[in-house]
Amino acid sequence: MSLYHAFSPEDAIAYAKSITGFFAANALLACEEIGDGNLNLVFRISDPQQNRSLIIKQALPYAKVVGESWPLSLDRARIEREALEIQHQLCPELVPAIYGGDNELAITVMEDLSDYTILRQGLIDGNTYDNFAEHIGLFIATTLFYTSDLGMNQQDKKLRSARFANPDLCKITEDLIFEDPYRNADNNNFTEDIRSEAEKLWQDHALHLEVALLREKFLTHGEALLHGDLHTGSIFVTSDSTKVIDPEFAYYGPIGFDIGAVIANLLLNYAAQPGWCDNHDILQERRAWLLSTINGVWNHFEQNFRKLWDANGIDFMSKTPGYQDLYMRKILQDTIGFAGCKVIRRIVGLSHVADIDTIESELHRRQAKITALEIGKRLVKQGRMAASIAEVIEWAEAAAAKEGANV
Amino acid sequence: MSLYHAFSPEDAIAYAKSITGFFAANALLACEEIGDGNLNLVFRISDPQQNRSLIIKQALPYAKVVGESWPLSLDRARIEREALEIQHQLCPELVPAIYGGDNELAITVMEDLSDYTILRQGLIDGNTYDNFAEHIGLFIATTLFYTSDLGMNQQDKKLRSARFANPDLCKITEDLIFEDPYRNADNNNFTEDIRSEAEKLWQDHALHLEVALLREKFLTHGEALLHGDLHTGSIFVTSDSTKVIDPEFAYYGPIGFDIGAVIANLLLNYAAQPGWCDNHDILQERRAWLLSTINGVWNHFEQNFRKLWDANGIDFMSKTPGYQDLYMRKILQDTIGFAGCKVIRRIVGLSHVADIDTIESELHRRQAKITALEIGKRLVKQGRMAASIAEVIEWAEAAAAKEGANV
Numbered sequence: 073m074s075l076y077h078a079f080s081p082e083d084a085i086a087y088a089k090s091i092t093g094f095f096a097a098n099a100l101l102a103c104e105e106i107g108d109g110n111l112n113l114v115f116r117i118s119d120p121q122q123n124r125s126l127i128i129k130q131a132l133p134y135a136k137v138v139g140e141s142w143p144l145s146l147d148r149a150r151i152e153r154e155a156l157e158i159q160h161q162l163c164p165e166l167v168p169a170i171y172g173g174d175n176e177l178a179i180t181v182m183e184d185l186s187d188y189t190i191l192r193q194g195l196i197d198g199n200t201y202d203n204f205a206e207h208i209g210l211f212i213a214t215t216l217f218y219t220s221d222l223g224m225n226q227q228d229k230k231l232r233s234a235r236f237a238n239p240d241l242c243k244i245t246e247d248l249i250f251e252d253p254y255r256n257a258d259n260n261n262f263t264e265d266i267r268s269e270a271e272k273l274w275q276d277h278a279l280h281l282e283v284a285l286l287r288e289k290f291l292t293h294g295e296a297l298l299h300g301d302l303h304t305g306s307i308f309v310t311s312d313s314t315k316v317i318d319p320e321f322a323y324y325g326p327i328g329f330d331i332g333a334v335i336a337n338l339l340l341n342y343a344a345q346p347g348w349c350d351n352h353d354i355l356q357e358r359r360a361w362l363l364s365t366i367n368g369v370w371n372h373f374e375q376n377f378r379k380l381w382d383a384n385g386i387d388f389m390s391k392t393p394g395y396q397d398l399y400m401r402k403i404l405q406d407t408i409g410f411a412g413c414k415v416i417r418r419i420v421g422l423s424h425v426a427d428i429d430t431i432e433s434e435l436h437r438r439q440a441k442i443t444a445l446e447i448g449k450r451l452v453k454q455g456r457m458a459a460s461i462a463e464v465i466e467w468a469e470a471a472a473a474k475e476g477a478n479v
Numbered sequence: 480m481s482l483y484h485a486f487s488p489e490d491a492i493a494y495a496k497s498i499t500g501f502f503a504a505n506a507l508l509a510c511e512e513i514g515d516g517n518l519n520l521v522f523r524i525s526d527p528q529q530n531r532s533l534i535i536k537q538a539l540p541y542a543k544v545v546g547e548s549w550p551l552s553l554d555r556a557r558i559e560r561e562a563l564e565i566q567h568q569l570c571p572e573l574v575p576a577i578y579g580g581d582n583e584l585a586i587t588v589m590e591d592l593s594d595y596t597i598l599r600q601g602l603i604d605g606n607t608y609d610n611f612a613e614h615i616g617l618f619i620a621t622t623l624f625y626t627s628d629l630g631m632n633q634q635d636k637k638l639r640s641a642r643f644a645n646p647d648l649c650k651i652t653e654d655l656i657f658e659d660p661y662r663n664a665d666n667n668n669f670t671e672d673i674r675s676e677a678e679k680l681w682q683d684h685a686l687h688l689e690v691a692l693l694r695e696k697f698l699t700h701g702e703a704l705l706h707g708d709l710h711t712g713s714i715f716v717t718s719d720s721t722k723v724i725d726p727e728f729a730y731y732g733p734i735g736f737d738i739g740a741v742i743a744n745l746l747l748n749y750a751a752q753p754g755w756c757d758n759h760d761i762l763q764e765r766r767a768w769l770l771s772t773i774n775g776v777w778n779h780f781e782q783n784f785r786k787l788w789d790a791n792g793i794d795f796m797s798k799t800p801g802y803q804d805l806y807m808r809k810i811l812q813d814t815i816g817f818a819g820c821k822v823i824r825r826i827v828g829l830s831h832v833a834d835i836d837t838i839e840s841e842l843h844r845r846q847a848k849i850t851a852l853e854i855g856k857r858l859v860k861q862g863r864m865a866a867s868i869a870e871v872i873e874w875a876e877a878a879a880a881k882e883g884a885n886v
Contacts, residue, residue, distance in 0.1 A: 221698040226653060227646035230730075234641035239634035246633060251795055280799040287796050288806075291628040295699050323637075388658055389694050392687040399695075 075176040076133075076146060081105065084115035084128045091172050091181055094126060095119050111135055111144065111320070116184060125186065126171060131178040131320070135244070145240040148320045149178035154235065155322035156180065158297065159215050166211045168315055185315055188308035195304060195341045196427055198348065198358065205365045207314035208307070208334055209372020216327050217380040219297035222390055229324075233294050238323040241300065242290075245321065249417045250287035254280050262420040265438050269445055270420045282452045286409045294324035302333040303414075303425075304341070328406025331373055335407065335464065336414035336448075338366050340425050342468055343415075343444035346475065347431030359472065363465045370407070370461040374400060401459070408458050412451025419444050439475055446471040482583040483540075483553060488512065491522035491535045498579050498588055501533060502526050518542055518551065518727070523591060532593065533578060538585040538727070542651070552647040555727045556585035561642065562729035563587065565704065566622050573618045575722055592722055595715035602711060602748045603834055605755065605765065612772045614721035615714065615741055616779020623734050624787040626704035629797055636731075640701055645730040648707065649697075652728065656824045657694035661687050669827040672845050676852055677827045689859045693816045701731035709740040710821075710832075711748070735813025738780055742814065742871065743821035743855075745773050747832050749875055750822075750851035753882065754838030766879065770872045777814070777868040781807060808866070815865050819858025826851050846882055853878040 079087070081103040088103075089095060099119040107114030112132055118125035131149040135142040153173045160167040168183035194201065217223040219232070252259050255274055262270050273279065299306070300321030308315040342362045349355035381396055390396070418425045419441045428444065431437040450467045458464075486494070488510040495510075496502060506526040514521030519539060525532035538556040542549040560580045567574040575590035601608065624630040626639070659666050662681055669677050680686065706713070707728030715722040749769045756762035788803055797803070825832045826848045835851065838844040857874045865871075 221695070226698060227650055230644040230646040230649065234644040237637040237641040239637040242637065243634055255795065277800050280796065281801050281805075284796040284799045284802040285805070287794075288628070291633060292702050293699055294701050387694075388662065389687065389691040392691045393684050394688050395691040398688075398692070 076178060078132065079113060079115065079128070079130050079177075079179070081115065084117055084130075087128060087177075087179070088117040088126060088181070091126070094171060095124060096122065099124075116186065118184070125184040127168075127182050127184050129180050129182065146178040147175075148238065148241055149173070149180060150175045151236060151238055151241075151322055152318070152320040153180040155297065155299070155319035156182065156317075158219065159211075159299070159316065159319065162214050162218050163211050163316075166207055166314055166316055168317060185308045185317070188310055188313070188315060190305055191307040191309045192304035192337070192341075192426060194309055195338075195362075196344075196348065196430070200358075200361050201309050201311065201314075201365075203312055204307075204309060204314055205368025206372050208316075209369050209374075210376050211314070211316055212302075212330050212334070212369075213373050213376030213380060215299070216296035216330065217377055217384075219324075220295055220327070222381055222385050222387055224386070226387070232297065233324040236297060236323045238300075238321070241321045242323055245290065245300070246287065248421050248423060249413050250283060250290060253413075253417045253421045254283055259422045260420055261422050261424065263438070263441075265434070266419070266441050266445075269442065273416065273420060273445075273449075276449070279449060279452055282409060282456060283413060285456070286406070286413055286452070289326045289406060290329060290410075293326040295327045296324065297322060298325045298327075298330050299333075300325065300329070302330045304334075304337040305425075307334075326406050326410070328403050328408075329410045331370065331403070331407040332410030332412075333414055334369050335366050336411040336418075337425065337427075338362050338369070339411065339415055339447055339464075339468060340418055340444055341427045343447060343471075344425075344427040344431060344440045347428070347433060347436035347440055363468060366468075367461055367465060370404070374404075377403075404461065405455050405458050408451050408455035408464055411464070412448045412453075412455060415444050415448030415451065419448070443471050443475055446474065483585060485539065486520060486522065486535070486537050486584075486586070488522065491524055491537075494535060494584075494586070495524040495533060495588070498533070501578060502531060503529065506531075523593065525591070532591040534575075534589050534591050536587050536589065553585040554582075555645065555648055556580070556587060557582045558643060558645055558648075558729055559725070559727035560587040562704065562706070562726035563589065563724075565626065566618075566706070566723065566726065569621050569625050570618050570723075573614055573721055573723055575724060592715045592724070595717055595720070595722060597712055598714040598716045599711035599744070599748075599833060601716055602745075602769075603751075603755065603837070607765075607768050608716050608718065608721075608772075610719055611714075611716060611721055612775025613779050615723075616776050616781075617783050618721070618723055619709075619737050619741070619776075619780045620783030620787060622706070623703035623737065624784055624791075626731075627702055627734070629788055629792050629794055631793070633794070639704065640731040643704060643730045645707075645728070648728045649730055652697065652707070653694065655828050655830060656820050657690060657697060660820075660824045660828045661690055666829045667827055668829050668831065670845070670848075672841070673826070673848050673852075676849065680823065680827060680852075680856075683856075686856060686859055689816060689863060690820060692863070693813070693820055693859070696733045696813060697736060697817075700733040702734045703731065704729060705732045705734075705737050706740075707732065707736070709737045711741075711744040712832075714741075733813050733817070735810050735815075736817045738777065738810070738814040739817030739819075740821055741776050742773050743818040743825075744832065744834075745769050745776070746818065746822055746854055746858075746871075746875060747825055747851055748834045750854065750878075751832075751834040751838060751847045754835070754840060754843035754847050770875060773875075774868055774872060777811070781811075784810075811868065812862050812865050815858050815862030815871055818871070819855045819860075819862060822851050822855030822858065826855070850878050850882055853881065 085101045085103050103117050106116050113130040115128040131146050135144050171181040173180040299319045306318040345355050428440045492508045492510050510524050513523050520537040522535040538553050563577050578588040580587040706726045713725040752762050835847045
């Protein structure tokens with residue numbers, strides 16, 4: 073009989089007290105549930121007098137976003153905690169500390185980041201984060217290099233890969249990103265004013281071919297332990313710090329998938345800009361910052377990954393002249409293709425982004441979707457031939473240049 | 480405390496008697512150990528009066544080929560039995576029946592195939608097997624299709640993949656096939672008369688680059704549950720029947736690896752022919768039969784795989800026009816590259832093939848090695864650009880045409 077039950081605030085406080093040495097024994101603890109409640113409960117437990125706090129995250133046995141009918145394995149809490157522990161060990165500055173957890177209860181106890189802003193909200197609010205590209209580039213390069221066959225014992229990697237099989241969460245990605253947007257699926261979710269655009273996606277066989285190739289990579293290429301859901305809602309920021317959270321989708325997959333997720337979400341914010349900026353100059357400036365951040369994400373990733381490879385690569389054959397260049401080119405192409413898939417699914421698929429959906433003007437909202445689809449399709453279709461991140465910048469600028477006079 | 484102990488013949492008989500309903504309770508059983516003893520004990524238990532027999536295969540905790548210093552997980556007995564069960568279910572005519580087994584004792588009890596010949600020996604003896612290409616093409620296509628994301632539930636596949644992580648046995652492949660032949664490794668094993676050829680392999684960076692790419696596929700591309708060691712010593716034949724045994728190297732890897740193994744071992748026999756045939760016409764005829772068999776292996780594989788895909792494919796996106804052709808092309812290229820690696824390693828690496836090593840004439844033996852290396856290098860270097868199995872045939876013929884007048 074499982075011990076699992078969804079925590080009440082009182083349960084969360086009692087559990088927090090059981091974490092040795094964190095709160096004083098006689099502390100008066102407060103608790104608030106701060107999760108968005110789609111997949112998890114998130115309790116913030118605090119001792120206001122000592123100004124100490126922590127987070128207890130508990131997995132729910134279903135995905136609320138589609139009702140209780142989409143059951144999800146509670147084992148994802150173990151996967152998330154184990155991934156966080158690996159990532160924290162590799163990048164202690166960029167991942168919250170883990171204080172404990174319990175597999176049966178599906179909980180993880182971790183550092184409270186209440187001083188941080190969710191990057192997606194920070195971007196919607198018009199903020200800039202000039203260290204973000206450097207931080208995330210370092211995070212991606214470090215966590216992926218040291219969990220790949222290039223940077224860790226190749227036999228241990230196989231055993232680790234087995235611990236992160238994660239079928240339930242991968243299924244969400246496989247359906248929502250790599251299939252539903254390309255057919256008239258029940259789970260799709262788009263406004264009627266872009267129906268013709270959605271229908272074009274269902275008919276576009278050249279697009280489908282590239283998506284099929286990317287889907288195959290997602291299904292079969294176990295290159296590194298991915299975060300697996302690295303959108304701007306999984307990243308906390310301040311002006312000088314970045315923390316990556318929520319790796320419950322972690323599994324061994326293609327390296328470009330994580331980088332693509334970051335870039336896709338920056339591009340979605342890019343597409344949304346006219347909905348947030350009245351002032352043409354400010355709009356141009358924000359868009360330029362977003363594109364420069366995309367450029368920076370890739371370049372910091374690439375520089376760090378190559379540096380780790382040269383200094384700490386464990387694979388004799390991987391030191392063959394020319395191989396690293398081919399490998400980086402492949403990651404770039406994968407990154408661009410995956411970014412495109414992730415942009416497209418946020419417009420016509422089940423789950424959207426606030427960057428676009430909260431734009432007040434219907435006209436601007438529609439234009440943002442059109443621009444995003446324009447960029448997304450180009451990334452998917454041309455990613456396999458791309459040679460440089462500059463092409464992504466160019467395609468984003470070209471899509472913006474096509475926006476109507478009403479924007 | 481583990482129950483494991485290496486079986487004596489008496490242990491094997493006692494265990495065989497415990498298999499319900501196979502032997503009569505009062506049967507007088509005979510037992511002989513018929514394994515080559517490198518990695519496993521193989522007992523044949525028979526009741527001569529009833530003309531019934533079975534095989535008990537037990538894994539040893541080390542690889543004897545390099546002394547007891549290379550420990551091997553006994554879990555490979557479970558992996559082998561589970562792989563045999565899956566393969567037997569998919570291809571009952573082409574895989575021995577499994578009667579039982581025990582994970583702690585690392586044993587599998589299975590159908591006796593004493594009426595069969597090991598294909599490698601049959602080929603050395605100058606026999607032809609005209610159904611072999613059709614049988615093995617069907618085996619590879621069926622077992623790989625139905626264990627891949629194309630033909631089985633994609634979530635079950637992830638869990639199955641975790642059960643077949645198989646790090647110990649993969650390590651042997653990674654070292655002996657994808658690394659040692661390309662450096663001056665202690666485990667290499669070649670005769671002095673081809674030292675200059677071996678040294679050329681260590682310096683050939685264009686070759687290393689292709690090997691590095693193939694090694695990466697072996698390490699990261701979990702396409703289907705491979706047999707993992709499908710050389711002609713793992714295949715039993717009669718004039719009209721084929722049985723595939725010994726899948727202890729089974730793991731989720733690139734589909735081309737299994738097909739490449741079959742083709743490589745046919746090519747090694749091809750290279751060895753002048754050592755076995757005095758008569759030019761017979762030599763030409765045997766070589767033509769071997770090349771036609773290689774052609775047949777690929778074509779039967781491809782036809783069956785495409786047929787299964789069209790009829791029983793479970794993946795919506797995989798039905799995109801053009802995708803299957805790209806996929807088959809990739810498998811062909813992988814097949815050729817892997818075949819090349821497997822040819823090369825049998826000449827300079829730790830483990831050789833009897834087809835070549837038992838050639839009596841030193842001159843012919845050396846020439847066979849030179850021809851094999853010539854073919855192997857070309858397969859590795861040009862595989863990534865190949866468009867048809869006909870190219871392999873052509874390269875094999877070209878290598879034969881270069882053989883010296885002394886052959």
